[in-house]
Amino acid sequence: MERDEKLPTGSSHTVSLLVENKPGVLHRIAGLFSRRGYNIASLTVGPTERPEYSRMTIVVLLSSKTVEQVVRQVQKLVPVVEVRELSPVDLIERELLLVKIRTPEKNHAELRALAETYEAKIVDVSPDALIIEASGNAGKLDALEDRLATYGIQEICRSGRIALERGFKTLAPPNLK
Amino acid sequence: MAREKMTGAQAVVRALEAEGVDWLFGVPGGAILPIYDALFDSKKLKHVLVRHEQTGAHAAEGYAHATGKVGVCFGTSGPGATNLVTGIADAYLDSVPMVAITGNVSSALIGSDAFQEADITGITMPITKHNWLVTDVKDLPRILKEAFYIARTGRPGPVLVDIPKDIQNAELEFEYPETVNIPGYHPPVREEPRLKDAAALIRASSRPIIYLGGGVRTASAYEEVAQFAELVGAPVVTTVHGKGALPETHPQCLGMFGMHGARFANYAVQDSDLIIALGARFDDRVTGKLSTFAPEAKVVHLDVDPAEISKLVTATVPLVGDLKLLLPQLTAEVRKAFAASGRADLAPWVKKVADWREKHPLHYAVQGDEFIEPQHVIRRIWEKTQGKALVTTGVGKHQMFAAQYWTTTQPRQFITSGGLGTMGFCLPAAIGVQLGKPDALVIGIDGDGSFQMTLQDLATAVDLKLNIKIFILNNLFLGMVHQWQDLFYEKRLAETPLSDLPDLVKLADAYSCLGLRARKPSELEDVLDRALAHKGGPVIVDIRTRPDAHVYPMVPAGAPLNDMIDGE
Numbered sequence: 001m002e003r004d005e006k007l008p009t010g011s012s013h014t015v016s017l018l019v020e021n022k023p024g025v026l027h028r029i030a031g032l033f034s035r036r037g038y039n040i041a042s043l044t045v046g047p048t049e050r051p052e053y054s055r056m057t058i059v060v061l062l063s064s065k066t067v068e069q070v071v072r073q074v075q076k077l078v079p080v081v082e083v084r085e086l087s088p089v090d091l092i093e094r095e096l097l098l099v100k101i102r103t104p105e106k107n108h109a110e111l112r113a114l115a116e117t118y119e120a121k122i123v124d125v126s127p128d129a130l131i132i133e134a135s136g137n138a139g140k141l142d143a144l145e146d147r148l149a150t151y152g153i154q155e156i157c158r159s160g161r162i163a164l165e166r167g168f169k170t171l172a173p174p175n176l177k
Numbered sequence: 178m179a180r181e182k183m184t185g186a187q188a189v190v191r192a193l194e195a196e197g198v199d200w201l202f203g204v205p206g207g208a209i210l211p212i213y214d215a216l217f218d219s220k221k222l223k224h225v226l227v228r229h230e231q232t233g234a235h236a237a238e239g240y241a242h243a244t245g246k247v248g249v250c251f252g253t254s255g256p257g258a259t260n261l262v263t264g265i266a267d268a269y270l271d272s273v274p275m276v277a278i279t280g281n282v283s284s285a286l287i288g289s290d291a292f293q294e295a296d297i298t299g300i301t302m303p304i305t306k307h308n309w310l311v312t313d314v315k316d317l318p319r320i321l322k323e324a325f326y327i328a329r330t331g332r333p334g335p336v337l338v339d340i341p342k343d344i345q346n347a348e349l350e351f352e353y354p355e356t357v358n359i360p361g362y363h364p365p366v367r368e369e370p371r372l373k374d375a376a377a378l379i380r381a382s383s384r385p386i387i388y389l390g391g392g393v394r395t396a397s398a399y400e401e402v403a404q405f406a407e408l409v410g411a412p413v414v415t416t417v418h419g420k421g422a423l424p425e426t427h428p429q430c431l432g433m434f435g436m437h438g439a440r441f442a443n444y445a446v447q448d449s450d451l452i453i454a455l456g457a458r459f460d461d462r463v464t465g466k467l468s469t470f471a472p473e474a475k476v477v478h479l480d481v482d483p484a485e486i487s488k489l490v491t492a493t494v495p496l497v498g499d500l501k502l503l504l505p506q507l508t509a510e511v512r513k514a515f516a517a518s519g520r521a522d523l524a525p526w527v528k529k530v531a532d533w534r535e536k537h538p539l540h541y542a543v544q545g546d547e548f549i550e551p552q553h554v555i556r557r558i559w560e561k562t563q564g565k566a567l568v569t570t571g572v573g574k575h576q577m578f579a580a581q582y583w584t585t586t587q588p589r590q591f592i593t594s595g596g597l598g599t600m601g602f603c604l605p606a607a608i609g610v611q612l613g614k615p616d617a618l619v620i621g622i623d624g625d626g627s628f629q630m631t632l633q634d635l636a637t638a639v640d641l642k643l644n645i646k647i648f649i650l651n652n653l654f655l656g657m658v659h660q661w662q663d664l665f666y667e668k669r670l671a672e673t674p675l676s677d678l679p680d681l682v683k684l685a686d687a688y689s690c691l692g693l694r695a696r697k698p699s700e701l702e703d704v705l706d707r708a709l710a711h712k713g714g715p716v717i718v719d720i721r722t723r724p725d726a727h728v729y730p731m732v733p734a735g736a737p738l739n740d741m742i743d744g745e
Contacts, residue, residue, distance in 0.1 A: 008260070019361070020360070020361060023300075023310075023312075024298065024302075024310075027299070027302065027564070028302055031303060032303075065487070068487070069487070069488060072483045072484040073484045075363075075483070075484075076306075076484055077307075078306070078307040078327065078359060078361050078362050078483070079361050079362045081360045081361040082361075128403070156238050173360075173442055176360060
């Protein structure tokens with residue numbers, strides 16, 4: 001079969017990594033994705049319950065077969081302690097959205113109501129602009145963005161996906177200190 | 178081991194001694210001076226002063242190829258480090274265990290664009306198994322221990338340790354660790370091997386083929402491969418790094434397949450119904466066009482690197498693990514399956530392959546008395562050395578002629594740059610091979626273009642009085658590119674003719690070694706005999722070969738494997 005993963009087609013997969021918290025680790029991982037042509041939709045990194053390890057959540061747009069290859073390649077990186085594609089069925093995923101709307105004050109009440117529907121908050125108000133904060137899965141945030149578009153979106157900042165699997169399973173191998 | 182106070186530089190020397198390093202290769206420079214100063218006191222480490230860091234890296238590769246031990250090379254910061262890059266990349270693609278150690282500017286200067294500063298850990302990230310920039314001298318013993326461990330275990334490969342000058346000078350309480358604990362490095366594999374499934378496929382197959390790669394050499398699994406192959410009875414093909422994995426004189430061995438493999442070997446692979454790949458990675462140079470590769474074949478793929486499984490060709494049954502441990506288990510399982518349920522009759526298949534072999538042998542013609550045929554040179558050297566020499570090659574037509582006509586019968590006998598295809602590999606690799614195997618006869622088969630990429634290290638070979646014999650198949654062309662231009666670019670020879678320079682005999686003289694030349698077939702025998710008889714240092718032999726002698730058969734890049742040009 002030919003490699004045809006150059007274009008960002010394929011479906012969305014969530015890959016979770018436990019990595020050593022050391023300088024250059026992000027570079028190693030990002031470099032691997034870039035040189036092997038794996039398209040990253042989002043990447044987040046943050047501390048974990050163990051200070052010597054970080055957790056990365058990488059969302060890729062690839063075929064399932066290629067994702068398997070991604071996982072095997074990433075596992076070869078020495079600072080990567082564990083890597084797995086999280087099962088879409090058991091996935092709890094969240095993303096944070098900040099969006100700045102430029103709109104006259106008369107619309108603020110309407111926007112406040114809209115925000116409430118999406119369990120979002122208005123976190124900054126100026127006479128001609130406000131910032132809404134929302135969190136949730138990607139689908140919900142996309143829908144909110146669509147609704148807000150009519151009011152004139154000035155800027156959007158999304159955190160990228162973080163995710164955990166339901167149940168007692170964890171990413172950390174049992175022998176990890 | 179008792180703790181001992183010393184500098185970082187001394188710790189490097191002590192660690193290398195503890196790892197059993199004997200030869201290492203490098204060039205000193207400002208940022209690695211403390212290590213060289215410490216090296217000056219070592220009684221165990223023998224440093225070879227090469228004339229360019231790239232050749233140091235290739236020599237380390239040659240040493241590692243020949244001995245199975247880790248090759249070690251040194252370079253200073255900046256250009257010293259970047260000169261190592263080609264050798265490191267070569268080792269990465271050919272899974273050669275190597276530890277490269279570089280000095281860097283002092284920690285305080287890193288990131289300031291200091292004199293001779295280069296981000297060598299950043300540069301070599303994609304071409305090493307792992308690399309380290311040492312930021313605390315206390316980490317040095319652990320890092321060096323991990324470096325050697327990672328380089329030689331699992332799928333071997335190069336690693337790089339970059340040590341700033343102030344770290345080399347800083348003091349530590351040295352204690353070399355006995356074990357490693359790297360949470361993210363798992364050479365042993367967690368997947369349960371599906372031996373029964375593999376045995377069932379092998380039992381049922383009526384047209385199996387065994388495909389051997391460099392992994393057999395890496396695992397030193399020669400005996401295990403022979404036992405397996407003889408039990409299964411299938412024809413055996415190899416990659417260029419698989420040459421010698423089963424002696425090419427073995428009746429089942431069809432030799433190399435792929436772009437310049439024999440027709441019969443390629444036909445056999447294409448027509449097989451089961452490919453048993455052992456320590457191989459389905460490189461594009463062996464598969465030809467992937468979508469047309471062995472269309473009816475199921476695949477049993479045994480490899481130590483899980484990322485090679487189903488990377489290019491989907492494995493029907495993957496077997497991840499160390500070839501030396503896993504293959505005997507597979508052999509036992511296959512034996513059980515044969516005993517329990519019988520097996521398909523291979524006789525018609527073996528006959529078919531034998532017929533192809535008879536009808537389409539590898540061959541060349543000796544035409545007239547004007548030109549020396551390159552293939553003939555390889556055969557004559559082989560015959561004169563009873564096929565016992567260790568061979569290194571450069572990259573180009575001469576390399577493929579050598580791969581086709583040097584019948585390889587021993588492990589670690591045919592040493593070449595396969596994955597990266599690095600011209601200039603021959604001479605430095607021969608230096609490393611000879612140092613690793615001091616009693617062996619070491620032959621280099623090189624091309625005129627390839628030789629000129631690293632020839633400065635003739636000085637190193639002369640210094641060391643190495644009896645290496647470099648035969649340069651000189652066609653006054655960048656021959657392999659010339660071949661592609663002849664075949665695919667309407668004979669438009671853009672920048673491939675090489676001038677008749679340097680005079681290789683005078684060059685040998687300038688380096689105080691023996692230089693010989695054969696221009697015509699009538700001169701060949703005497704020159705080969707004199708070169709092979711020579712003692713007391715290297716010999717450079719300039720053999721003028723037919724310029725348009727191309728390597729056939731050839732599968733054009735991107736064509737199906739059985740779609741070969743010529744060679745009939």
